[in-house]
Amino acid sequence: MSTVKFLVVDDFSTMRRIVKNLLQELGYNDITEADDGNTALPLLKAGAFDVLITDWNMPGMPGIDLLKAVRADAKLAKLPVLMLTAEAKREQIVEAVQAGASGYVIKPFTATTLKEKLDKMLAARAAA
Amino acid sequence: MAPLLPEPERYRAQVAALQCALDAGDAAAFRRAFDALSEQMDVGLLPELKRLTATAQSALARFSAEARLDALAGHEVPDARKRLTHVVKLTDEAAHRTMDLVDGCVPLVDEAARGSALLLEAWDAYGDRGLAIASLWPERAAMFLERTRADSEALRANLSELLMAQGYQDITGQIIRSVIALVDELEKVLGKLVRIAEGNEVTTMVRSLPAQPGWERGLGPQVAGLESADAVSGQDDIDALLSQMAAGK
Numbered sequence: 195m196s197t198v199k200f201l202v203v204d205d206f207s208t209m210r211r212i213v214k215n216l217l218q219e220l221g222y223n224d225i226t227e228a229d230d231g232n233t234a235l236p237l238l239k240a241g242a243f244d245v246l247i248t249d250w251n252m253p254g255m256p257g258i259d260l261l262k263a264v265r266a267d268a269k270l271a272k273l274p275v276l277m278l279t280a281e282a283k284r285e286q287i288v289e290a291v292q293a294g295a296s297g298y299v300i301k302p303f304t305a306t307t308l309k310e311k312l313d314k315m316l317a318a319r320a321a322a
Numbered sequence: 323m324a325p326l327l328p329e330p331e332r333y334r335a336q337v338a339a340l341q342c343a344l345d346a347g348d349a350a351a352f353r354r355a356f357d358a359l360s361e362q363m364d365v366g367l368l369p370e371l372k373r374l375t376a377t378a379q380s381a382l383a384r385f386s387a388e389a390r391l392d393a394l395a396g397h398e399v400p401d402a403r404k405r406l407t408h409v410v411k412l413t414d415e416a417a418h419r420t421m422d423l424v425d426g427c428v429p430l431v432d433e434a435a436r437g438s439a440l441l442l443e444a445w446d447a448y449g450d451r452g453l454a455i456a457s458l459w460p461e462r463a464a465m466f467l468e469r470t471r472a473d474s475e476a477l478r479a480n481l482s483e484l485l486m487a488q489g490y491q492d493i494t495g496q497i498i499r500s501v502i503a504l505v506d507e508l509e510k511v512l513g514k515l516v517r518i519a520e521g522n523e524v525t526t527m528v529r530s531l532p533a534q535p536g537w538e539r540g541l542g543p544q545v546a547g548l549e550s551a552d553a554v555s556g557q558d559d560i561d562a563l564l565s566q567m568a569a570g571k
Binding site: 204208211219259280281282284285286291298302304307 | 482489537552553567
C-alpha cells in the first residue's frame with residue numbers, strides 16, 4: 195500500500211502540508227507536490243503517478259484545466275483524480291465530474307472524508 | 323497653415339477642373355480632379371472628425387469607468403467587507419480550536435510526567451529492587467503504562483486535529499486574495515476617472531473592462547451571507563449529487 199505514488203497540487207503550501215501529513219498518517223509516503231497545473235502537468239507526464247489530488251482555484255493553470263489536460267493525454271487518461279477544493283457551485287461539481295474527476299472533496303474537509311474518498315478511488319483503480 | 327476658405331469656395335478649383343474634364347470627355351483627368359476634390363474634403367473634415375471621436379471616446383471611457391465604479395461601490399465593496407468579516411470569523415475559530423486542542427494536550431502530558439515521576443520515586447525508595455518487584459510496584463507500573471498508552475492515542479488525535487485546523491489559512495488566503503484583486507481594480511478605475519477629469523485620457527482608446535471571471539478559474543470559498551444560490555451545503559450534498567449523476571449515467 196505504501197508504494198502508491200501521489201501528486202498533490204495546491205497553490206497554498208499550508209494545504210499541501212496538511213494533505214501530505216494526512217497521507218503519511220494513512221501510510222502513504224511517496225508524495226510529490228506542485229503549486230499549479232502548469233508545474234503539475236510536466237511532472238505527471240514524466241513520472242508514474244498513481245493518484246492526483248488537486249485544488250481548483252490556482253493562479254496559472256486551474257485544477258479543472260489540469261483535469262481536462264490529464265484526461266486528454268492517452269497515458270494519463272485513467273489516472274484517478276481527486277478534486278480537493280473550496281469551489282462549491284453545483285455547476286462546477288457537475289463540470290468536474292463530466293470532465294472525469296474520480297472524486298470531489300470540499301474544503302474545509304475532515305481526515306475521515308479524505309480517507310474514505312481515497313479508499314474508494316484506490317479500490318476502483320485496483321478493480322479496473 | 324492658411325485659414326480655411328468658407329466651405330463652397332474651398333472646392334472651387336477642383337469643381338472647375340472636374341467640369342473641364344467632363345466637358346473634354348477626359349476620363350483620366352476627371353479621375354484626378356475627383357481624387358483631388360475628395361482629398362480636399364477629407365482634409366477639411368479630419369480635424370472635426372478627430373474632435374468628435376475624442377469626445378465620444380472620452381464619454382465612453384468615462385461612462386464605462388463610472389458604471390464599473392458604481393458596481394464596485396454598490397456591490398463589490400460591501401461584499402468585500404463581508405468577506406473580510408468572514409476571514410476574521412474563520413481565523414478566530416481556528417485560533418480557538420488550536421488553543422482548545424493544546425489545552426486538551428496539556429493534562430495528558432502532565433499526567434504522563436506525574437505518573438512516571440511517582441513510579442521512579444517509588445522504584446528508588448526500595449533499596450532493594452527485588453523488594454520493589456515483590457511489592458505493589460509492578461501493578462502500579464502496569465496501570466501507568468496502560469494509561470499512558472490511552473493518553474498517547476488521545477494526544478495523537480489532538481495533533482491530527484491541530485494539523486487540520488490550519489486549513490483555515492488556505493480558505494482565508496483565497497478570500498483575502500479576492501479582496502486584494504478588488505482593491506487593485508478599484509485603484510485602476512479611480513485612477514482612470516481622475517485622468518479623464520484632468521483631460522489626460524481624452525485620446526486613449528476605451529480599454530474594454532475585463533469581463534467578470536467565470537467559475538472556470540475558480541470562485542473561491544463560499545462566504546457567510548454571500549453564498550451562491552447554486553452552492554452545495556457540504557460534503558453530504560456533493561456525495562448526493564455525485565451518486566445522482568452516477569445513477570443517471
